[in-house]
Amino acid sequence: MTTDSSRKVRVALVFGGRSSEHPVSCATAAGVMAAIDKDRFEVIPIGIAKDGRWVLGEDDLSALSLEPGHLPEVPDGGNEVRIPLAMGERTLSVLEPGQPPRDLGGVDVVFPLLHGPFGEDGTIQGLMELADLPYVGSGVLASAAMMDKHFMKGVFTSHGLPVGPFVTITDRQWRRDPQAALASVEPLGYPVFVKPARAGSSVGITRVRQAEQLRAAIELAREHDPKVVVEAAIFGREIECGVLESRDGAVPRISEPGEIAVERGHDFYDFDAKYLASDGVRxxxxxxxxxxxxxxxxxxASEAFEAAGCEGLARVDFFYTPDRRIILNEINTMPGFTPHSMFPQVWQASGMSYPQLISELIDLALERKLGLR
Structure with missing residues (x-):
């Protein structure tokens, strides 16, 4: 797709969403709005409230900041935004109480800054495909499969990529025979990490040191997702690489590897350590x-990106053990994207600033065709 070079590219920035990662998404939107190249891009902020309504956002960055004691969220009383679903029609409209629909103008590209279910998992990607709207990031299948840790690990193992031992506990298995589900975890040994299968930002994760703690940890994970993945603890360093799609079918671009070290105050790299800790994490x-x-x-990292069929961007996470084994942990198709998140930081260290990274992702989305590819 090409745009008129004499005008700014109109970017619909979509954030918030129905998942438990709603506050992280809001904080990400604040970071992107502050850093985006305003000479090239005109931003239309669109928040998805927790009840699923799309509302016209504002440029109040302070209201979207993520700080101790303040978890931002999209207000549910804003003017509702509607997107067209006809091919070639890219004009947004706003519904105001007691007023006829107001034309908001067309958009050139959508930047979905959504994390977790109902956003990062292929749902909004499918909506964008139906609406014939270019968007940043992976398509429907890669987004859905990589959001689900069970299927993600299956994709990696089928391509010969090393993953750690794990067990999946489905909703049916848990409701039918919880004792059998608990017993299936025993061969992993302890400690284990109990995780919602389709969540991120370390939401709902528990490190379980003994069998007596397992049931409560599974129930906590099930508050976020009825499907649970239990992983054997792997002792090693946490290494992450950023990946960017290349143009013209070239191999993906890979950042320098970065490392996360939790030095004090946290059992592992949990939500507070990722987004709220001012110290104790390096x-x-x-x-x-x-x-x-x-x-x-x-x-x-390049192999994982290609195996998953990712597009645009991803962050690939590894464990690096004391005996120099490299184990693939997971891939994130919409990684944490605040200015202080690992993905922008590894690209900053690799020579691409945060504003440049935002521009690059939008340009990649504009160049990519929609539909089957």
Whole structure:
């Protein structure tokens, strides 16, 4: 797709959403709105309230900040936004109480800054495909499969990529025979990590040190997702790589590997450590690794991106063990994207600033065709 170079590209920034990661998405939107190249882009902020309504947002960045004691959210009383579903029609409209629909103008591209279910999982991607609207990030299948840790690990193992031992507990299994589900975890040993299968930002995750704690941890995870993944603890360093799609079918671009080190105050890299901690967590890039192993990690990140069929961007997470084994943990198709998140930081260390990264992702979306590809 091409746009008139004499005008600004109109970007619909979609944030919030129905998942438990709603506050993180709001904070991400604040970061992007503050850093986007305003000489090139005109931003239309669209918030998705927790009840699922799409409302016209405002440029009040302070209201969207994520701080201790303040979890931002999209207000549910704003003017409702409607998107067209006819091919070639890209004009948004706003519904105001007691007024006829107001034309908001057309958009060139959608930047969905949504995390978790009902956003990152292929749902909004499918809506954008139906609406014939270009959008940033992976398509429907890659977004859905990589959101589900069970299917994600299946994709990786089918491509010969190493993943750690795990067990999946479906809603049916838990309701039918919880004792059998609990017993299925025993071969993993302890400690284990109990996770919602389709959530991120460490929401609903518990580190379980003994069998007596397992049932409560599963019930907590099920508050966020009826499907649960239990992973054997892997002792090692947490290494992450950013991936960007390349143009013209070239191999993906890989950032320098970065490392997360939780030094104090947290059992693991949980929600508070990711978004609220001012100390006790160290992010470093490039990670201090043997050159040969750094190359292996970058190559594996590229393989994971290709195996999953990702587009646009992704962050690939690894464990690096003391005996120099490299184990693929997961891939995030819409990684944390605040200015302080790991994905922008590893690209900053690799020579691409946060504003440049935003522009690059929008340009990639504008160049990509819609539909089957």
């Amino acid at each position: 992010l470093s890039c490039p990670a201090d690794l043997p050159e040969q192993d750094a190359r292996k990690i970058k190559a594996m």
